[in-house]
Amino acid sequence: MKLVFPCTLMALAIMTNTAAAPVAAQKDASIWVARVLDRLRYKTEGQPEGANGHPFDRFIEALDSERMVFTQASLANMANQRVQLDKLTSEKQMDTLNGIFSDYLARSVALHTYRQEALRQAPAFHGHEQFQRERSKARWEPDDTALRDLWRRQVMDDYLNLRLAGVSEDQVIPTLQRRYERNLQRVQAMRYGDVADLFLQAYVESYDPHGAYLAPGKTSPEHLLGDMVGIGLTLQKKDDLITVLEVVPGTDADRSGDIAPGDRIIGVAQGIGQPMQEVIGWKVDEVAALLRGAPGSQLVIDILPQGIPRGQVARRIIVTRTKVQLDDQxxxxxxxxxxxxxxxxxxxxxxxxxxxxxxxxxxxxxxxxxxxxxxxxxxxxxxxxxxxxxxxxxxxxxxxxxxxxxxxxxxxxxxxxxxxQQISSDRRLTVxxxxxxxxxxxxxxxxxxxxxxxxxxxxxxxxxxxxxxxxxxxxxxxGRGSVQTVLSLDRFSTDSSKAYGDVRLTVAVLCRAxxxxxxxxxxxxxxxxxxxxxxxxxxxxxxxxxxxxxxxxxxxxxxxxxxxxxxxxxxxxxxxxxxxxxxxxxxxxxxxxxxxxxxxxxxxxxxxx
The missing domain is CATH 3.90.226.10 (2-enoyl-CoA Hydratase; Chain A, domain 1)
Incomplete structure (x- = not known):
């Protein structure tokens, strides 16, 4: 069975993607990203290029981290696109992203439509079916028939998780409808700039595991919340969940001891007695915006501790927003x-x-x-x-x-x-x-x-x-013995109106004396x-x-x-x-x-x- 995309939904996908026309600055930036990585990054002797994953594969994993949209068959049909994105040598290669994202968007609309239809009837639990919740290491389903069955089991699992978490039966379906609607809205809101940034990040990581592409106007992931009035967390998205990467010293989150790196944030309420907003599937900057607010105000946060599987009862904590001062760090x-x-x-x-x-x-x-x-x-x-x-x-x-x-x-x-001892990218050893x-x-x-x-x-x-x-x-x-530096790509721009962003790349490795x-x-x-x-x-x-x-x-x-x-x-x-x-x-x-x-x-x- 092949997924059928209704004409209205396909038109919506095409219309959304058309609004996402390629940006000249990002196409130019892609070439400089490739050149900088090729010339300046530290390359491990004897290790083949792409040992950290093919750029296409990492890009697909970034788009579909839970393996809920693409299938093995659909990815096999994109073999030509995979070859085209192997190594960037021309800005025209970035046009390949349009077709990939169009397919992703159309499939995401079909997923949303199926979920909403499935919620119109009570799920039937027979006790003999399974759903793999941690999807980051799961295999893509072989074809659309298997994918549709996966969608069915996910809706059942989401329903059951909310009931086990204490959500009343009359609120389960409205809660899931809002969750699924918001998921689709986030996908539809993506523009070419977002897709290109995502691919350039995947491209850098495929060549440099400690590297990163920092788009113009965006800060390094390690400092997303560095100047906020918040609770003192650095966040990243893992497997559709907002995960704590670092607890900033001197903040209320640090002093409380209630949050640790690896914990997942699944809900935020703007104070005691306020409604809890589920944030599963949200972007990092969206959750960061919820955490910011007036100094002294309180937040109620639902935490899924590190190592605890999804679907378990969350731990609820109360923290106070405080301004992060340099003296605190x-x-x-x-x-x-x-x-x-x-x-x-x-x-x-x-x-x-x-x-x-x-x-x-x-x-x-x-x-x-x-x-x-x-x-x-x-x-x-x-x-x-x-x-x-x-x-x-x-x-x-x-x-x-x-x-x-x-x-x-x-x-x-x-x-x-x-x-x-330091070994640079040109193999010079300095003590x-x-x-x-x-x-x-x-x-x-x-x-x-x-x-x-x-x-x-x-x-x-x-x-x-x-x-x-x-x-x-x-x-x-x-055990991290490498040296990274941030290089501005804007120095290569011949037009001051075009900003290329920055690249963080590994330039040396370290050894003990x-x-x-x-x-x-x-x-x-x-x-x-x-x-x-x-x-x-x-x-x-x-x-x-x-x-x-x-x-x-x-x-x-x-x-x-x-x-x-x-x-x-x-x-x-x-x-x-x-x-x-x-x-x-x-x-x-x-x-x-x-x-x-x-x-x-x-x-x-x-x-x-």
Whole structure:
């Protein structure tokens, strides 16, 4: 059976797509995207191009992430279009997107029509049918007959999910009708610019897994909510659900501890007692708009925690909108006092949530420009005045940033030594050294990391560990050893009225000072202190595996290695007596402080009580 598209619906699809005429600037931009990727990105030796997926395939997956529109047969019929989009060499290739989107739009209209018809009759549940809810890894149905049956089972599953979630029977069908109507409206609202942006993003990702195309006037996904009056979340869309990518430090979402990366937002209400707006299938910017509002106002959010399948009962939380201030994201230090019998220890805790630097002020020659390494140096100086016995660098959830800042920060504790090897896109190997100066701190030191500690954070932790300067505590880190830069394509435009956007691309890979890659391996802690379980996916373990760094010996102090068996024994005994309770992150930090106080006790040459 083949899907039949009524004439009125097909006309609507054609009319919508006609309004989406190709934009000259985007067609020009496509060529520069391809040229920049080909010439400047880091290419893994021995890895064939397209190893991260064909541009056509990634584009289709972006359009139809749930495998509910296309079929194996319809995709086979687009074999010529797949070839045409293999590698961009002419702006005319972008015209291929029109035909693909016309088919997608017509099929989306047919899906909507079927859903509305199916809701006019009560679903029949026989107890013997199944529907795969997590669709991102599902196969496309072989043909239109199988696809129509999939639609039928999805409507039944959506109906059942709402009933299980507590929606009254008389409200289930109206709720689904609104959901399906909104889904179609979003598709019909798409224009060529949206389709072209989607394809260029897919094209970049097929060649550079850490790359991105940033359309003109759009900010990087990592900072979608950076200047908002909201709750402090960075969002992305995964499998038709809005997923939390990052919780911004210092915001109400961060302080509450109720939201974690990997959680899915499925509903938003503008205050207690207000109607809950379902946001399944919405775009990121649409949900972001719901989250923004007046400072101090409240939001009620339905959360599907990471790892919990769709269809389960959501967790409802209340958060307050607050303006994100730079000071909330800056490095902060404090002293934790630990009493052990007659002995008291002062453990300095420096929280480093992100890397930052005022590049403009630095380039202008300002002497007091803002930077994370300077803030850490100031915190260390203050802790020395407060007679700290040891210092803990809390770098959990820190996804990295400026490489130069990572080197400067490492130099506060390891001056004048090689800390990282960098292989550029032209295969030049550079060994980066920290500045030669007096160390800011000579006492006991530890770095606390977790599964979301990445890139620049891993450079610091690896160097502290490699030279035996301090302990690394917590979880295995993320394992992202690559360097990205953002290149403006507007420099190639000969017409000031045409904006091409930006490309973020990988330009180098990193290895530890001794030559071991960071990518794939991450940093393994000296003492494991489990934190939150990370369920956001593997750390791109198969990427950039061919980095040939230079193996070299590192002059490592053996003092901590000799102490590790005793420290591990003390840690194990504490964990057996007092199981972590309440907030996992706080329990992890508490134990890290306890381990460091053990080191401080040894440094004082006092017996451990």
């Amino acid at each position: 800056r490095t902060k230090g404090r002293i934790e006092r630990i009493a052990r019998g007659a002995n008291n220890y002062r453990i300095g805790v420096i929280t480093i949530p992100t890397f930052y630097q005022d590049y403009t002020a630095r380039r202008a020659g300002a002497k007091d420009y803002l930077s994370v390494s300077r803030d850490v140096a100031a915190a260390v100086a203050q802790m020395k005045q407060q007679k700290a016995d040891a210092i803990l660098l809390d770098m959990r959830n820190n996804g990295g940033g400026s490489l130069s800042e990572a080197i400067e920060l490492t130099g506060l504790f390891l001056p004048g030594v090689p800390v990282v 980066e050294r920290t500045p030669l100066a007096a160390p800011a701190w000579n006492g006991p030191l530890a770095v606390l990391i977790d599964r979301r500690s990445a890139a620049a954070t891993e450079i610091i932790a690896a160097a502290i560990q490699d030279y035996g300067r301090g302990l690394v505590l917590g979880d295995l880190s993320y 001794g030559g071991k890659p960071i990518q794939r391996f991450g940093v393994t802690p000296d003492i494991s202190i489990p934190g939150y379980v990370d369920m956001t996916g593997k750390a791109n373990a198969d990427l950039y595996g061919g980095a040939n760094c230079k193996t070299q010996d590192i002059a490592k102090s053996g003092a901590l290695d000799a102490l590790l068996p005793k420290l591990n024994a003390l840690h194990t005994s504490r964990m057996q007596v007092a199981r972590p309770e309440g907030d996992i992150a706080q329990s992890q930090l508490k134990e890290a402080i306890a381990v460091l106080s053990d080191v401080a006790a040894q440094a004082r040459q006092e017996p451990r009580p």
